[in-house]
Amino acid sequence: MKKIILIVFCLLISISTVEKVSARSLQSTENTLEVVGHKGLSIKQAIELAYLSAFKWNKNAQLLHAINIDLDKPGKSIGSNGNRKHWNVQFGVPDTNKLLLVTIHNGKIDKINDLTSKGVSPYPKNEFIQLKDIKYDSPEVLKKALKMGSIYPGKDWAKGYNFRISKDTERNINLIVVIGWNTDQTKMKSVDFNVTTGEYIPPTDLN
Structure with a gap:
């Protein structure tokens, strides 16, 4: 149940190799991804596009x-191609x-918000x-x-198939998650x- 609540919250408020990538190649990535952005981006493409802004913010x-x-x-096809x-x-x-939020709308970077707050504890390395x-x-x-089987696209809220990448720090696993609904749209x-x-990766909380 806690897992589903976290997913709902995220939807509502919704590297080492990078150090070897030049600003020029990152700019090329941004231009390429914005061209295909009108058709949507995969989660990896969205991260690569957003990273240019993050790298400029802090190397x-x-x-x-x-x-x-x-x-x-x-619509019927939202997220159906990933x-x-x-x-x-x-x-x-x-x-x-230090915290930065990059928002992408219609496949292009729309907002860049520095959310750094002095009262927040440092983010440990194992969360990245x-x-x-x-x-x-x-x-x-x-x-x-x-x-x-048994996962279906949302119709009215959390529409289509939704996707998330995050770190499961308890199990030390980098997760990519597909989010949908049951067949009658009740859960x-x-x-x-x-x-x-x-x-x-099987769920740890089945309640």
């Missing part, structure tokens, strides 16, 4: 989590309280995700989730995968 920025935003008009148009991608600097560890993308894991469901290996 030591690393990924905390990313989740799509529920702004699409109702892509979404609207994303929130959050970065921080390990062992500091390295870009080199993101081997599986939302289109791939959606196919896996659909083969497992949200999620299917978790290891973003590096593609392995299905």
